[in-house]
Amino acid sequence: MTGFRLGYVPGVTPAKWVRIWAERLPRVPLELIQVTAADAPDLVRRGEADAALLRLPIDRTGLHAIPLYVEQTVVVVPKDHVITAADEITVDDLADELMLHPQDDVLDWDRPPGRLIEERPARTGDAVELVAMGTGLLVVPQSLARLHHRKDLTYRPLTGVPESQVALSWPEADETGELVEHFIGIVRGRTTNSTRGPATPKAAKKSVAKRPVAKKQPDRSRQKPRRRR
Known part of the structure; x- marks a missing residue:
């Protein structure tokens, strides 16, 4: 699976979300790209970042955006x-x-x-x-x-x-990419077991072999001893 590229504007600190990403998807690298507030929307539109943490308002042409928090x-x-x-x-x-x-x-x-x-x-x-x-x-x-x-x-x-409103933005598409869905789940505080989040990527899954079921042995403690002839 390829890596995930995340743009972020000055003052926004994605460290907490990056740490959670590393815990949940250790085999998928996350690249941080610092970008100016003016350039952030176009960075996503051009496909040079998979998503960006930026400040609203922006021109939302071709972009999704979900507000995350408001700054003083x-x-x-x-x-x-x-x-x-x-x-x-x-x-x-x-x-x-x-x-x-x-x-x-x-x-x-x-x-x-x-x-x-x-x-x-x-x-x-x-x-x-x-x-x-x-x-x-x-x-x-x-x-x-x-x-x-x-x-x-x-x-x-x-x-x-x-007030300044920080948001996560990503490209409009018929179907949101799996890695973007994972990051949306992280910033929204979803747990790894959330039914709203995507399935764990195949690269991060570990197959678990089924243990063979042991056959039940007969209890010989109650059997009568045989008489010798």
């Missing part, structure tokens, strides 16, 4: 910023703040909060560098704030804004 949205700020005095921030708290809006922003905004800086950095990582320089603040999913962690920066939960 946070605002990244310098550690000495006045906002750090609060445990949670609202959109109104950012009304007078200069805000960075990177071109690879994964949040589905009607309009980002605060006063937007006209020049948009290309990537989230570039925007984080600008926050450290005091240029502005940045709103991102919590996983991206952790990914780009710096000692001189921190973040606070932000309410009243879109």
Whole structure:
């Protein structure tokens, strides 16, 4: 059986699911492919990955997608910023703040909060560098704030804004491949004995020989001894 190729976008950590895959399908290698949020859907459409962990919304043309979990949205700020005095921030708290809006922003905004800086950095990582320089603040999913962690920066939960939804996506087809079905079962928490999951691949099965049934021997303990003539 061939291997399984799984794409994943920055901030998403597939380690738990990869570990379960290795336990259940030890003979089927799983290859991880890191991909940008913008490129993830096309990676699956082109067949360069069998499935991908990405963030919604996406153009679902030719793709299936099942939501897995929702990420907390946070605002990244310098550690000495006045906002750090609060445990949670609202959109109104950012009304007078200069805000960075990177071109690879994964949040589905009607309009980002605060006063937007006209020049948009290309990537989230570039925007984080600008926050450290005091240029502005940045709103991102919590996983991206952790990914780009710096000692001189921190973040606070932000309410009243879109949240990021992580999903598993795979190509539309008349029949979903067996390995994709296995991974869907893993991310949905199905057990190996679940009737909804596919059968164990033949490569991972072990044949069990039937033990021969021993013939029952007669009980001689109750038989009367023969008399000698």
